[in-house]
Each structure stands twice: as C-alpha cells, then as structure tokens.
Amino acid sequence: MRERLERVVQQPLDGSSAIIAAAAHELKTPLTLISHISQMLVDEQLGLSEQERAKYARRLQLVSARTLRLVQHLTLSYRLDDNKQLAFAFELEPVNTREVCEQVLHELTPYAREYEQELRFKTASRPQLVVANRDIMYDVVVNLVDNAIRHNVPGRPVQVSALTHADHVRVSVHDSGNGISKHDLNKLRESLGREMQPLSGHAGSSGLGLYIANQLASAMGGAIGLGRASQGTTFFADFLRSKQLTLW
C-alpha cells in the first residue's frame, strides 16, 4: 500500500492533475484566512471590541467572495479545458470595455482598500466596443486586477487602462510589486496561458489565475500577455474590436 502510494506521489502531474494541484494550492490561502478569522470571531479570550468584530466580519465577507470567484473561474476553466465549448455555448455581443472595467473596479475597491490600495482607471472618453461575452470578459479583467492587488505594494495604486488598437482593445493592469525576474519573464512570455508558471517575486503564485484568464480570453478570440514595465508587472488582455457603430 505504502509503495503504491509513493509511486502515485512521484508520478509527474498531467494537465488536469496540475490544475487540480494548483487549485488546491490557490484555495488553501483564502480558506486559511477564513478559518483564522472565524476562530478569532468566536474566541472570547481575545477581547475583540464591537468595532473590531465588524472589521473582521467585513474581511470574512471579502475573502469569501474572492474564494467563490476562484471556484467560479475553475468551473469555467473545466468546461473550456475539456472541449465542452458546445455545452458552454456563451454568446458574443458588442460590449463596452469601459463599463466592464468600471464594474470590476467598483466591485474590487473594498477588497483593494483592505490591502491599503487604490484602483485607478484610465481610458478614452469615447466607447471602446469589443466582441465578447460580457460576463466572461468581466471574469478575465477581475482575474488580472485581483492578481495585481495581491502582488502590489500597499500605498501604491493598481493602474488599469483600456486602449484601442487597430483590431483590438487592450486592457492593461499594472502593479508596483516586486516584478518578475528577466529569466522568468522570458519563460513566462513563452508559456503564458498554455501552462501554469509560478512567478518569482509573487509569493504563493501557481500561475493558475493567468492560465484561466488566457483560457477565457482565447475562447472569445482574444489573449492575455505580459507588458513592459520598468517597475512592477503589467499584464494585459486583448479583446477583438467590434466594428459596430454605437449610439452611446
């Protein structure tokens, strides 16, 4: 039995097993937080004030929401990874990039504040329409912004921008964290989205979030990538530009 177990442990992980291992790793951190905060809330010996209890309850809510987002993204990833696109059958339509980005920033601002961060958004005043599924596009942008919040330096803003190019609109998300070593940067550019690549300087990162973001963006004809940054890291997502005229 023991030998059999050791053989199983030593086997290299295939694609789906690697995703399960990365998912377990990524879920462990927020679940640990939920467990610890819950313990604090019921521990009368800690003498928490009502104000402190309210603060921890709010954090519990934010961490739970983030964990649920991760589970939702894993479900989407499974459907796409297993060639179940037909069952997935999402509809593409003209989507206003600005609206999606503003919604993401609105929803993640309380989470960013817990990390003493501000989310900033810069875009053109005219609408930037892309061909996408609004919900999936939201998930891609949420993924990139959530990743940036976790790796940014407290006190510095996470900067989100949307710029129109010839055939696509690029949503870029910049954090001022430790950045990625040149060696890892090149490796990551080659493998981004095709395999999970843990990032140096990004503690606890399995690369799962970027893998899923690329899967979702690719399903809509887009892609994610890694931009140039003198300090920190910039990831971007490209979405196909819609040629449809708008009345907005």
Add this chain to the structure above:
Amino acid sequence: MATVLIVEDELLLADCYARWLRAEGHTTYHVTDAQQALDMLDEQQVNVVLLDMLLSGANGMQVLNTLQSHVDLSGLPVVLCSNALPQQLPDFSAYGVKAVLDKSVLTREKLGIAIAGALA
C-alpha cells in the same frame, strides 16, 4: 513570556497571529519581508521568530540562511509556518527551526504550544 517577531506578508494572518500570541501574554512585532526582519532583529531583543515560508521578494529559506550566517542571530529559535504539508518540506533542524506548522490547520492553542516549545 517572550517577544516574538512575526515575519508574514499576509496582513490578516499576521494580525491573527499577533492577537493569538498577545492573548498568551507574549509581546509581538510584525514585519513583512526579510530585510525588515533583519533590521528589526538589529533594533529589538527578540526571543523567537515566527516565519512564513513564502514571502514576496525573498522566501523563508533566504531568511533562514541569513539568520544562520549572522553570528549574533544563529542561535535564535525559529517556528516556520507553511501552507505546504510538513512532509513536503526539507529538514530545517540545522537552521534553528524548532517546529514547522501547517498554516491551514493552525489554531491559537497549536501556535502557543509551538512557541512555548521553541523557547524551552
């Protein structure tokens, strides 16, 4: 009672450990990276270090190596916290590590026992 230096870059976890340890009567300091840890150890008298294995910038192993190479700090007891299973981690005993704790199942009681054991 002892003075514990918490080296943890997840602020919520650090806050939790500090509250748990203070409830046991310990004094705590908190830093988020290796360099801050070394600066704090230069400034303050610390009896034990509670060290996260995965830190942004430098990991726990680098902190352990630095502590080992520092003459005045090489005997400082360390309690490691990790999200990896203890059996997946190498043997840290040569680095002054007194206990390795699995973060996901950590409780106030387990942390208190580990710190008391490290100080014994």
